[in-house]
Amino acid sequence: MSSWSYRWKENCNTCRCLHGEVACTRELCQPTPTPRGTLPEICHLPAVKPDTELCAGFEARWTFNVKTEKCEPVVYGGCGGTENLFTNEQECLMTCGNQQQESNKVSDGDPRERCFMPIVPGPCFGQLIRYAFFTERNRCEKFYFGGCQGNQNNFVTFEECRSMCGGSLPPLDDSKDIKVEA
Known part of the structure; x- marks a missing residue:
C-alpha cells in the first residue's frame, strides 16, 4: 500500500434526493502524505472508497479520522465502505485507538x-x-x-x-x- 491517504475537504457535503430520501456524500481532496506512526494501515483509509457511487442508506457507523486522531461518528450510505468503517465506537477504539484522549x-x-x-x-x-x-x-x-x-x-x-x-x-x-x- 502506498504512503498516501486521502483527507476529506471541510464543509464539502453534497446532497441530493434519491427515491424520496436525502443521500449525502463528501468530496475528497487531493491525496496528501500522512505520517505513518504505529497505527494499523486500515486506520489511514477513508471510511468510503473514493470512487464509490452515491448510495441512499443512512447507517450510523464510526471511522478513525487521522487528522483529528479520534474515532468519529459518520453516516454511511451503505456501499463502498473500507475496513476503516466500524459498527460502534468501541470497535474503532480497539482497532485504531484514540490518539488524543479517551472518548x-x-x-x-x-x-x-x-x-x-x-x-x-x-x-x-x-x-x-x-x-x-x-x-x-x-x-x-x-x-x-x-x-x-x-x-x-x-x-x-x-x-x-x-x-x-x-x-x-x-x-x-x-x-x-x-x-x-x-
Missing part, C-alpha cells in the same frame, strides 16, 4: 464536563436519536443527531446520559421532540 473525557479534569457542553446536532442529514444533558432543565433528553461533527454531550441511550450526567427524570410524556438550533 468519555473532555480534558484531564472531571469526565462529566461533557455534560455541560452545548447540544450540537451537526451539519449532516442523518436522523439518529441521541440523548444529551440539557443544563437549563437539569436532565437528559432526546435530540436528533445528524451523524457528524457533534461533540461529547451525545449519548446513545438515556441511561448512559443519566449515568454520566445525573439530573432529574424526563417528563412522562416523551412524545414531544426536542428541537435544537444548529
Whole structure:
C-alpha cells in the first residue's frame, strides 16, 4: 500500500434526493502524505472508497479520522465502505485507538464536563436519536443527531446520559421532540 491517504475537504457535503430520501456524500481532496506512526494501515483509509457511487442508506457507523486522531461518528450510505468503517465506537477504539484522549473525557479534569457542553446536532442529514444533558432543565433528553461533527454531550441511550450526567427524570410524556438550533 502506498504512503498516501486521502483527507476529506471541510464543509464539502453534497446532497441530493434519491427515491424520496436525502443521500449525502463528501468530496475528497487531493491525496496528501500522512505520517505513518504505529497505527494499523486500515486506520489511514477513508471510511468510503473514493470512487464509490452515491448510495441512499443512512447507517450510523464510526471511522478513525487521522487528522483529528479520534474515532468519529459518520453516516454511511451503505456501499463502498473500507475496513476503516466500524459498527460502534468501541470497535474503532480497539482497532485504531484514540490518539488524543479517551472518548468519555473532555480534558484531564472531571469526565462529566461533557455534560455541560452545548447540544450540537451537526451539519449532516442523518436522523439518529441521541440523548444529551440539557443544563437549563437539569436532565437528559432526546435530540436528533445528524451523524457528524457533534461533540461529547451525545449519548446513545438515556441511561448512559443519566449515568454520566445525573439530573432529574424526563417528563412522562416523551412524545414531544426536542428541537435544537444548529
